[in-house]
Amino acid sequence: xxxxxxxxxxxxxxxxxxxxxxxxxxxxxxxxxxxxxxxxxxxxxxxxxxxxxxxxxxxxxxxxxxxxxxxxxxxxxxxxxxxxxxxxxxxxxxxxxxxxxxxxxxxxxxxxxxxxxxxxxxxxxxxxxxxxxxxxxxxxxxxxxxxxxxxxxxxxxxxxxxxxxxxxxxxxxxxxxxxxxxxxxxxxxxxxxxxxxxxxxxxxxxxxxxxxxxxxxxxxxxxxxxxxxxxxxxxxxxxxxxxxxxxxxxxxxxxxxxxxxxxxxxxxxxxxxxxxxxxxxxxxxxxxxxxxxxxxxxxxxxxxxxxxxxxxxxxxxxxxxxxxxxxxxxxxxxx
Numbered sequence: 001x002x003x004x005x006x007x008x009x010x011x012x013x014x015x016x017x018x019x020x021x022x023x024x025x026x027x028x029x030x031x032x033x034x035x036x037x038x039x040x041x042x043x044x045x046x047x048x049x050x051x052x053x054x055x056x057x058x059x060x061x062x063x064x065x066x067x068x069x070x071x072x073x074x075x076x077x078x079x080x081x082x083x084x085x086x087x088x089x090x091x092x093x094x095x096x097x098x099x100x101x102x103x104x105x106x107x108x109x110x111x112x113x114x115x116x117x118x119x120x121x122x123x124x125x126x127x128x129x130x131x132x133x134x135x136x137x138x139x140x141x142x143x144x145x146x147x148x149x150x151x152x153x154x155x156x157x158x159x160x161x162x163x164x165x166x167x168x169x170x171x172x173x174x175x176x177x178x179x180x181x182x183x184x185x186x187x188x189x190x191x192x193x194x195x196x197x198x199x200x201x202x203x204x205x206x207x208x209x210x211x212x213x214x215x216x217x218x219x220x221x222x223x224x225x226x227x228x229x230x231x232x233x234x235x236x237x238x239x240x241x242x243x244x245x246x247x248x249x250x251x252x253x254x255x256x257x258x259x260x261x262x263x264x265x266x267x268x269x270x271x272x273x274x275x276x277x278x279x280x281x282x283x284x285x286x287x288x289x290x291x292x293x294x295x296x297x298x299x300x301x302x303x304x305x306x307x308x309x310x311x312x313x314x315x316x317x318x319x320x321x322x323x324x325x326x327x328x329x330x331x332x333x334x335x
Contacts, residue, residue, distance in 0.1 A: 025195070025211055030055050034062040035177055036072065037201030043188055044195040044210060054191070061183050068096045069176045071119065081161065082169040089162040097159040099172055099179050099284065106288045107151035110304065114292045115263040117153060119171030120145045125268065127259040146266045177203045178241055178287025185283070198283075205239035205283045220244075222274040222315050222322065230315060230322070233333055239283035243294035244275035262295050271297040272317045279311040279333060298325055305329070 025044040028051060032039055041058060068077045081090050092100070103116040124137050124145055148167040155162050177200050184198045185205045196207040197215055206215040214234040221230040222244050233240070243260070260269045276293040280286040289310055293301040298316050305312040305327035314325040326334070 027210075030058060032059060032062075034059075034200065035066065035070070035180065037177075039180075039184070039198070039200045041184060041188070041199075042197045043193040043207075045193060049191075049193075054187075057187055058184055061187060062180060065095070065176065065180050065183065068093055069099060069172045069179075071171050071173065078170060078172060084163070085166045087163050087166055089160045092159045092161050094159060095179075097156065097161070099175055100154075100156055100161060100170065102284055103172065103175050103288060104151060104154070104156055106285075106292060109308070110292045112151050112263050113295050114174065114288055115149070115151050116170050116172055116174065117149050117151060117168050118261055118263050118266075119169050119173075121149055121261050121263075121266050122171065122259070125259070125261065127261075142266050149263070149266070174291040175284055175288045177201055178239070178283035178285070181205045181239065181283035181287075203239075203241045203283055203287050206235050207237060209236045219277050219313065219315075220275070222317075231313070231324070233279075234335060235279070235333075237281065238279055239281060239286045240277060240279055241283060241286035241290040242275055242277040243290040260291070260295055269295055273298045273301065273314050274317050274322070275315045276301060277313045278305075279330070301325075302327055 023046045025046045027042060027044055028049060030041045030051060032055070039058075039062065066073060066076070070076045071079060071082075073079065077093060077096050081092075084090065100116070103114065107114045107116065121142070124141060148165045150165075150168075153163065153165040153168045154170065155164055181198050181200050181203050182205065184200070185196065185207070188196045188198070189207070194208045195210055198205050202220075204217060206217070209215070214236045217233045217235050217240055218229045219231045219233065219242065221228040261267065262269050273294060273296075276290050278286045278289040278293065280289065289305075289312070293305060293310075293312055293314065296304060298314050301312070301314055302325055304310075306329075309329050310327055311329040311333060312327040313330050316323045316325055
C-alpha cells in the first residue's frame, strides 16, 4: 500500500495538470480543383496535422471518383459502360454502384424527375461535355433521343448494372459531387477531425461546431450579375446542396433555356423557381434532392419535400423580386 507521503506529491501533480488550460484547437485549410470546380476543406485540430499527407489523401480520393464517374474522362468506368451498346451485365466498383443505387432510389421515388439517363438530352441542349449551342434543337431530334432515356431503362442488382436499352447512357453529375463531399468528410472523421467543413463547388458538409459556434453557411442570392447572400444558416453535423438555373443557360428569340431539363418533357424548365437548397446529413442525398426540387414547380416541390420530410428552401422569382418558400422540416433552421 502507498504511504501518505507518496500520495501527496502525486495529488499535487494531478492538481497542477488539471489546472493547465486545454490546448486551443486551430483552424487548418486545404484546397484544390476537382470535377471541373474547386474544393475547400477546413478543420480544427489541437495538434499540428501533416497537411501534405492529408492533401495527398484527399486528392487521391477525388481522382478516384473522377476516374470512376466522370463523363469528361473517356476511360472512366462510367464512360466505358456508356459506350457498351448491349444489354450484357457489367460489374461495377462498389463506389460507382453505391452512387447509381442512390440515384435510382431517388429517381423512382420522384417518378423519374431525377433521371441520371437524361444526359443525351442535356447534350442535345448544349449543356454537356460536347459543348454549347445557341439554338434550341428540333422536336424530331428530341423525340429520337427520348426513346432511349429513362430511369426504367437500367437495372442494378448489387454491383451488377445492366442496360435494358442498349443506347442508354448515364450521367452522375447531379449526385457524384455530393458523394465526393461525403468521402472527404469520411476521411477527415477517420483522422479524428470532428469539426470540419467540406465544400466542393457549393455542395457542403460540416461536422460538429467550431470553437466559436456553429458553421455559418450562406445561401447565394440567385442573380447572375453579382455574388450576394440570400440567407445565412447556422449548421452543424449537416450537409447542404443547392441547385440553380440562374447561371447556366442560353437565350434565343427572347426565350431563356435553362440547363435543368425536365425529363417529363425533355425540355428546360420554364417555371419560376430559380434555386432550391436541401439540408440532409449526407451530401449525396442533399445533392440529388436539390436537383429534383429545382426541376419541379414550386408547389409540387414543397409538397414532395413535405411528403419525404426534406428540409428544403426554394427561391422563387416574382414580379417584385424573390420569394422564399420552405418545407415544414426547414423551419427549425430559420433564424
